[in-house]
Amino acid sequence: MISSLEIILRLLLAAVLGAAIGYERERFGKVAGLRTHVLITVGAALFNIVSIYGYESNTFDTSRVAAGVVAGIGFIGAGVIFQDIHNKGVAGLTSAACIWISAAIGLAAGGGMYLISAIVTVITVITLLIPKIN
Numbered sequence: 001m002i003s004s005l006e007i008i009l010r011l012l013l014a015a016v017l018g019a020a021i022g023y024e025r026e027r028f029g030k031v032a033g034l035r036t037h038v039l040i041t042v043g044a045a046l047f048n049i050v051s052i053y054g055y056e057s058n059t060f061d062t063s064r065v066a067a068g069v070v071a072g073i074g075f076i077g078a079g080v081i082f083q084d085i086h087n088k089g090v091a092g093l094t095s096a097a098c099i100w101i102s103a104a105i106g107l108a109a110g111g112g113m114y115l116i117s118a119i120v121t122v123i124t125v126i127t128l129l130i131p132k133i134n
Contacts, residue, residue: 002053006112014045014109017121018102024128025098031080032095037102040076044069044106052111066107073103098124 018041019034026033051065077096101124108117 002049007049007053010049010110010112011042011045013114013117014041014106017041017105017109017117020121021098021102021105021124021128024125025095030095030098031092032099037098040073040099040102041106041109044073044103045110048107048110069103069107073100094128098128 015038018037018039021041022032022034022037025037047065047069051062077099080095080099081090081092101120105117105120105124108120
């Protein structure tokens with residue numbers, strides 16, 4: 001069984017990593033900012049922790065919860081994508097991708113993959129800092 005301290009550390013890591021992405025998004029006035037990304041990463045981490053450690057019997061497939069998170073987060077991501085009628089294009093794709101990657105980072109942090117979740121966060125923030133080529 002996992003200790004309460006380990007669970008707390010995983011949730012705090014998820015919060016910090018989500019905050020790093022959310023802060024970058026909020027700095028540029030994007031729809032999904034700091035609070036959104038923290039809530040997504042912590043929620044995904046908690047879902048993963050509960051799916052792995054929350055039940056007496058481990059006779060079920062814990063990956064089902066992760067699959068549910070991935071499917072559910074797709075609906076949230078779809079909600080931030082909209083058609084920009086003034087520029088005749090689609091807007092919000094990067095915000096949707098950030099929501100998606102934040103959920104993945106939360107799942108990784110909740111699963112105890114500390115280094116991987118941190119590295120993916122760094123890659124994500126660096127990618128977001130690259131200027132858009134018009």
